[in-house]
Amino acid sequence: EAQVTQNPRYLITVTGKKLTVTCSQNMNHEYMSWYRQDPGLGLRQIYYSMNVEVTDKGDVPEGYKVSRKEKRNFPLILESPSPNQTSLYFCASSLSLGAANTEAFFGQGTRLTVV
């Protein structure tokens, strides 16, 4: 089954404690991306990757890091989480560069709370 798998689904952490949210896809997609969803706002892109070892900032990259060492994995790293990073996070992948005319596949989301 084609899928994007995120872990964990829920996480409560304290300010400053480094954490990683994992994302893996089994569709051999080149393009992967991280979004955050906050109340009253649309999904906003954090980082994206066009292929292995190729990553770039999205609209809201501050406080986040990513890596793309393998095609299937695209972890999101919060080196020193702060309360303003409390949000719902989605990983997405798609077949083509930029997901322009092919659909994006989303993970189930990670609900992060930073206290």
Added chain:
Amino acid sequence: ILNVEQSPQSLHVQEGDSTNFTCSFPSSNFYALHWYRWETAKSPEALFVMTLNGDEKKKGRISATLNTKEGYSYLYIKGSQPEDSATYLCAFPSQAGTALIFGKGTTLSVSS
């Protein structure tokens, strides 16, 4: 800066009602328009990716139309069912083609 607007923000209908939502997007440099359905505690799932002016797509009781010249798309649900309750998102590729720009969504609640 691209902006995608969706209306209404939320909608409550009775089972069997037909309903529709609107997505407005920049009409210049059009490339594609995406519709996703997002059920609570699940992943957003693609409904349609539309690329041609005048295009109409259908999946079961759900259909969508596209007008690229005036920059809008309609999503229609015929005979709404409780399982149609979800947030419906539309999205438009960024100018660089590296992101989807999402609207805030329309949340549909269908009562039985």
